[in-house]
Amino acid sequence: MWLRQAFVVDPSQNLAVERDIVLKDGVIIEIAQNLQPEDVRAVLGLSNSEQIPQVNAAGKYLFPGLVDAHVHLREPGQEDKEDIRSGSRAAVRGGFTSILAMANTKPVIDQRALVEFVRIQGQRAGFAKVYPVAAVTKGFKGTELVEMMDLFEGGAVAFSDDGQGIQNSEIMRLALEYAKLTACPIIAHCEDNNLAGQGVMRRGEASARLGLRGIPASAESVMVARDVLLAGETEGKLHIAHVSTKESVQIIKKAKKLGIDVTAEVNPHHLLFTDEDISLTATAYKVNPPLPTRADQEALIEGLLDGTIDMLATDHAPHTWEDKAKPFAEVPFGINALETALAAVWQGLVAKGKLSIQKLVELWSLKPAQRFGLPAGMLKIGAPADMVLFDPDYKEEISAANLESKSLNTPFLGKEMQGFPVMVWVDGKLLLENRQIIDVKN
Amino acid sequence: MKWKHKDLLDLDVLQAEEIEHILHTAGPMKEILQRPIKKLPTLRGKSVVLLFYESSTRTRTSFETAAKILGADTTNFSVTQSSVNKGESLLDTARTLQAMNVDLVIVRHASSGAADFLAQELRAGVINGGDGQHAHPTQALLDLFTLKEKLGGFQGKKIVIVGDVLHSRVARSNVLGLKKLGAEVVLVGPPTLLPAEMNYLGVKISYDLDAELPGADAVMALRLQLERQQNGLFPSIREYAKLYGLNLERIRKTGKQTVVMHPGPMNRGIEIASDLAESPLSVIDEQVTNGVAVRMALIYLLIGGASSDVA
Amino acid sequence: MESKTKNKIMDQDGIRRAISRISHEILEKNKGTNNLVLIGIRTRGVPLAERIQQRILEFENVQLPLGLLDITLYRDDLSTIDVQPVLHETRVPFSIEGKVVILIDDVLFTGRTVRAALDALIDLGRPQKIQLAVLIDRGHRELPIRADFVGKNVPTSSREIISVCLEETDGRDEVLLLEKI
Numbered sequence: 001m002w003l004r005q006a007f008v009v010d011p012s013q014n015l016a017v018e019r020d021i022v023l024k025d026g027v028i029i030e031i032a033q034n035l036q037p038e039d040v041r042a043v044l045g046l047s048n049s050e051q052i053p054q055v056n057a058a059g060k061y062l063f064p065g066l067v068d069a070h071v072h073l074r075e076p077g078q079e080d081k082e083d084i085r086s087g088s089r090a091a092v093r094g095g096f097t098s099i100l101a102m103a104n105t106k107p108v109i110d111q112r113a114l115v116e117f118v119r120i121q122g123q124r125a126g127f128a129k130v131y132p133v134a135a136v137t138k139g140f141k142g143t144e145l146v147e148m149m150d151l152f153e154g155g156a157v158a159f160s161d162d163g164q165g166i167q168n169s170e171i172m173r174l175a176l177e178y179a180k181l182t183a184c185p186i187i188a189h190c191e192d193n194n195l196a197g198q199g200v201m202r203r204g205e206a207s208a209r210l211g212l213r214g215i216p217a218s219a220e221s222v223m224v225a226r227d228v229l230l231a232g233e234t235e236g237k238l239h240i241a242h243v244s245t246k247e248s249v250q251i252i253k254k255a256k257k258l259g260i261d262v263t264a265e266v267n268p269h270h271l272l273f274t275d276e277d278i279s280l281t282a283t284a285y286k287v288n289p290p291l292p293t294r295a296d297q298e299a300l301i302e303g304l305l306d307g308t309i310d311m312l313a314t315d316h317a318p319h320t321w322e323d324k325a326k327p328f329a330e331v332p333f334g335i336n337a338l339e340t341a342l343a344a345v346w347q348g349l350v351a352k353g354k355l356s357i358q359k360l361v362e363l364w365s366l367k368p369a370q371r372f373g374l375p376a377g378m379l380k381i382g383a384p385a386d387m388v389l390f391d392p393d394y395k396e397e398i399s400a401a402n403l404e405s406k407s408l409n410t411p412f413l414g415k416e417m418q419g420f421p422v423m424v425w426v427d428g429k430l431l432l433e434n435r436q437i438i439d440v441k442n
Numbered sequence: 443m444k445w446k447h448k449d450l451l452d453l454d455v456l457q458a459e460e461i462e463h464i465l466h467t468a469g470p471m472k473e474i475l476q477r478p479i480k481k482l483p484t485l486r487g488k489s490v491v492l493l494f495y496e497s498s499t500r501t502r503t504s505f506e507t508a509a510k511i512l513g514a515d516t517t518n519f520s521v522t523q524s525s526v527n528k529g530e531s532l533l534d535t536a537r538t539l540q541a542m543n544v545d546l547v548i549v550r551h552a553s554s555g556a557a558d559f560l561a562q563e564l565r566a567g568v569i570n571g572g573d574g575q576h577a578h579p580t581q582a583l584l585d586l587f588t589l590k591e592k593l594g595g596f597q598g599k600k601i602v603i604v605g606d607v608l609h610s611r612v613a614r615s616n617v618l619g620l621k622k623l624g625a626e627v628v629l630v631g632p633p634t635l636l637p638a639e640m641n642y643l644g645v646k647i648s649y650d651l652d653a654e655l656p657g658a659d660a661v662m663a664l665r666l667q668l669e670r671q672q673n674g675l676f677p678s679i680r681e682y683a684k685l686y687g688l689n690l691e692r693i694r695k696t697g698k699q700t701v702v703m704h705p706g707p708m709n710r711g712i713e714i715a716s717d718l719a720e721s722p723l724s725v726i727d728e729q730v731t732n733g734v735a736v737r738m739a740l741i742y743l744l745i746g747g748a749s750s751d752v753a
Numbered sequence: 754m755e756s757k758t759k760n761k762i763m764d765q766d767g768i769r770r771a772i773s774r775i776s777h778e779i780l781e782k783n784k785g786t787n788n789l790v791l792i793g794i795r796t797r798g799v800p801l802a803e804r805i806q807q808r809i810l811e812f813e814n815v816q817l818p819l820g821l822l823d824i825t826l827y828r829d830d831l832s833t834i835d836v837q838p839v840l841h842e843t844r845v846p847f848s849i850e851g852k853v854v855i856l857i858d859d860v861l862f863t864g865r866t867v868r869a870a871l872d873a874l875i876d877l878g879r880p881q882k883i884q885l886a887v888l889i890d891r892g893h894r895e896l897p898i899r900a901d902f903v904g905k906n907v908p909t910s911s912r913e914i915i916s917v918c919l920e921e922t923d924g925r926d927e928v929l930l931l932e933k934i
Contacts, residue, residue: 211554
């Protein structure tokens with residue numbers, strides 16, 4: 001396949017320029033400027049009479065397939081909200097070709113058979129590549145470590161009790177220590193349960209006004225501080241999920257200066273919404289960690305630009321509409337994000353000049369691929385052809401009719417957004433065209 | 443004045459003149475409460491549902507009395523005798539009420555925003571009878587009515603609200619109303635129950651009751667939820683009462699014939715001593731009477747007019 | 754609604770004379786002031802009642818009890834009118850039990866206001882009798898109600914409007930016949 005005149009953005013090669021790309025057998029075999037049909041025929045080994053399948057990509061960007069380090073696919077156990085097939089289709093539609101599936105399913109992913117189930121379900125679906133994250137503790141109880149080596153051999157790429165914080169500091173220390181056997185990072189959901197209490201949004205004037213119980217910023221930051229200290233002490237590998245406070249950014253920055261092996265992610269909703277956006281009936285905005293204050297948000301963006309925060313991740317957390325059709329305090333936390341996150345960041349940061357395109361791709365593709373050791377994040381010759389053709393002008397209204405996810409809990413529902421993937425390939429296979437998933441017949 | 447609200451969820455959406463209009467309408471309603479025959483034909487054939495998820499005999503009875511005097515039919519949809527116990531969601535309850543074509547729903551719920559949620563789901567009017575820590579607009583209106591009767595007006599009047607402001611929907615709604623009508627409000631309580639975020643209200647915050655009492659035209663004590671102590675928000679009832687409890691001797695520091703209020707039910711000897719609650723300064727019983735009058739006024743304004751008016 | 758004046762039915766003197774006559778008729782019919790109370794229907798029934806009270810005081814040197822009645826909550830058209838009427842206080846600071854109530858209003862038209870006032874009165878107690886006094890009776894009754902004392906009968910068409918202005922409420926005394934245009 002010959003992709004012509006795409007504006008290729010690949011931070012791994014420091015590339016941001018118009019290029020032609022040729023694929024064969026799911027792999028990139030040529031990337032060059034202004035190829036001629038005879039050049040393409042040569043690399044593809046075609047005779048002069050054979051047609052060359054080609055795509056005209058002029059005016060569009062080509063990114064390496066995005067990698068999302070934080071996705072909840074809900075299978076097994078909560079398939080009414082999402083399953084691995086619907087979630088991995090939603091991922092492709094959002095431009096993500098590799099996703100990390102969190103372990104807080106029912107049951108939680110704490111045994112090898114379950115890790116393998118998630119991985120194999122992902123392969124069966126055949127859309128985005130699904131990489132399982134295994135639990136840190138058995139049953140998410142926070143008391144006993146899982147069989148990390150067995151889970152690693154079964155396909156786990158990281159360990160996390162994401163969905164809740166590990167309260168016992170000694171267990172966290174042991175996890176960071178023991179996980180060195182696997183060389184996989186521990187993904188920390190930093191939340192002190194006592195400080196968070198029964199809170200449902202960030203504690204501050206906005207929560208006071210709405211009469212909603214608040215979660216203080218410290219509920220996250222004290223755990224970030226604890227975990228980087230433990231990572232430093234154990235020389236373990238730590239990844240902080242969904243950073244949302246100014247203090248967390250400061251602590252991570254300091255930790256990195258000290259040489260601690262820590263990376264961090266931020267979710268688009270924390271960069272684009274604040275606690276002031278919440279109203280009592282806007283349950284789509286209820287998320288954990290809660291939406292930050294304006295000051296926090298500025299620190300998050302600064303941290304993203306100066307390298308303190310290493311990557312973007314969606315924290316895609318689907319919930320059914322009836323889960324969210326309740327008073328604010330009673331609905332579950334989470335935002336459905338895979339199919340809106342890229343457009344949201346494009347509109348909110350890139351189009352406004354706050355974030356460069358190269359940086360966007362680095363944060364959402366190269367960096368997470370590197371941190372979790374995935375074969376993704378670059379468009380080099382010989383690399384798997386996981387690619388996104390992105391049209392910055394494409395507009396779409398977010399609606400139940402066009403979402404691939406089973407759930408609709410996004411603040412963007414009913415709104416028009418701009419900047420979407422128009423074609424997506426996974427291992428050279430075209431899975432999205434004209435914003436429609438191409439069904440795979442196995 | 444053309445009343446244009448379908449619901450009353452909190453005072454924030456009301457203009458000062460709309461609040462005054464409610465208080466003005468409550469005056470004639472209070473006269474009706476003194477009559478031998480307390481029954482009007484005004485809302486004949488209108489149905490009012492009392493949807494109380496939190497037990498509150500006082501507020502529910504007050505609303506029910508108000509609706510009945512105006513001639514409406516009232517139905518209690520209380521937690522213990524309804525499908526709520528069988529796990530029916532608020533959404534499905536709303537759908538059921540919608541299907542029964544009721545005219546007005548009065549809701550009390552432990553979750554902030556429950557009234558807003560119902561108002562969004564229902565064509566019927568909704569009055570918030572108290573939602574979580576968010577709002578209790580009818581309590582605030584009856585307090586405003588009582589203050590207006592006692593003080594004549596609000597301009598230049600100093601109102602001290604003392605107690606657990608953080609968790610108080612009564613305090614929140616009262617501050618909104620008092621500010622709109624031009625009163626000076628001071629909030630008093632221990633820092634754990636009056637944290638910095640309460641500055642959003644834009645009124646003075648103080649930890650020292652005795653320092654704030656001089657010049658106070660009215661003092662409103664808030665009910666202390668005793669479980670706050672178990673949660674560690676203050677060390678003991680004894681210390682709380684010592685620092686923030688109102689009594690006859692302490693109230694003399696105002697140097698005025700201060701109006702003493704409490705939304706009830708009182709913890710006697712904690713936030714208010716019996717000597718003060720029973721003194722002529724206390725208007726606590728009158729607050730209850732005024733509660734019925736104010737609720738009559740609101741119900742009349744919400745569903746007494748042409749249906750096109752409240753669309 | 755636009756309207757134009759067709760003619761002046763009463764001026765200040767005319768109103769004064771009508772009120773004097775009604776006051777005399779009330780005394781005559783009831784053989785004095787014994788057991789009488791006056792109740793004016795808001796808004797313009799109230800100054801008329803006050804004037805009748807004053808006149809009777811001048812004639813008989815007796816000050817009759819005077820009450821004010823707001824009939825808003827008894828109206829049968831609340832659910833159809835567009836702008837909700839402002840509620841005013843009903844103030845009847847005496848018992849009407851066993852009394853002869855003189856109910857006073859400015860204009861008698863369909864009879865619906867008087868019907869509402871009768872219901873409101875009966876909720877206040879059980880009077881011995883209720884008699885109705887109006888300044889103008891313009892006809893077009895929709896209920897079987899008639900006035901006991903009438904200042905002036907004015908046959909009207911349904912396109913016409915009677916406008917009663919009183920010093921206390923409108924700054925001048927006059928009754929006009931208007932026509933909708």
